[in-house]
Amino acid sequence: MLKITVLVSGGGTNLQAIIDAIASGKITNTEIVKVISNVKNAYALERAKNNNISYAYISRKNFETIEDWEKALANEIDCCGTQLIVLAGFLSILPESFTTRYKNKIINVHPALIPSFCGPGFYGLHVHEAALKKGVKVSGATVHFVTEEVDGGPIIAQKAVDVLPGDTPETLQKRIMEQAEWIILPQAIDDIANNRL
């Protein structure tokens, strides 16, 4: 069984997609051992609770130094035997020492077709605002390994989604979640768990 820890910041719909995919057998040989949120009242923590998954709240702002924050994160991650860290709508940038420590063991889902609309500053709705401002007709999502370069690690999976006339950042975000993120993130986890990468 691949033991995964899921890092979240918000509603946790990608976490829910992983939970559902494990329940339905779309992801096999995988167990979520922990959910960690950097936002105190993130609904993602409720989802963990509802599914009897161990969870923790660890925010940068509660630690004096980056090193202390990283140590707390690593403790939570390591204590339960985590083999893969999944960033699922985690809106904090991890320090380079963290990505080095867990080299090839962190994946992220980004709501655009990398290398479009990625890098520092491109997170959450900002990604979709930029895509609509550029006037693209196709966007999508990317699952990639996390390295010290923001959104720069090796690509695991991508899926295109049409941009439609009248789209707002919110409607585009929703469609990309439903038609891409919730599909390719579970697939990537299943591929890793079953050594298909």
Add this chain to the structure above:
Amino acid sequence: MLKITVLVSGGGTNLQAIIDAIASGKITNTEIVKVISNVKNAYALERAKNNNISYAYISRKNFETIEDWEKALANEIDCCGTQLIVLAGFLSILPESFTTRYKNKIINVHPALIPSFCGPGFYGLHVHEAALKKGVKVSGATVHFVTEEVDGGPIIAQKAVDVLPGDTPETLQKRIMEQAEWIILPQAIDDIANNRL
């Protein structure tokens, strides 16, 4: 009837796609009044000849100054009442005075999903080499208006194409032509000819 001049540099498969789409009625209210190549023996010129379309060879290297070259191009374009200039695999960068002269009257097809893999240096096989080097799983093509910024003008249409394991720049180029360029370029011309933009 929208009168179009098609600028080419090579085999002219996008030109052929336009010719075929006019013949089959996929493009309506449109007439190709001229084909101009900047490469002397481009097969695209044979396609023009075979279809009784007026054609010309105009290369930068045969003119002393950029201004003379531009004047020769503009003469050929204007003499037959051109209303839209279509860059269909045209591998020369047009001077800013040309794009300003024909503002909103030039469209281009680029073999990637702009803003990925575009701008100076990204032409022909180089685009697909860059996409494969980055490891994207989805690429595609874009039709856009041409402005002074290379590949930077307003996007008209885009279509995604899967990158497959084992792809070379050549196989990816062929798939993107067949599954995207030859579809969205004729569609864009038909949309312009019938005032649907």
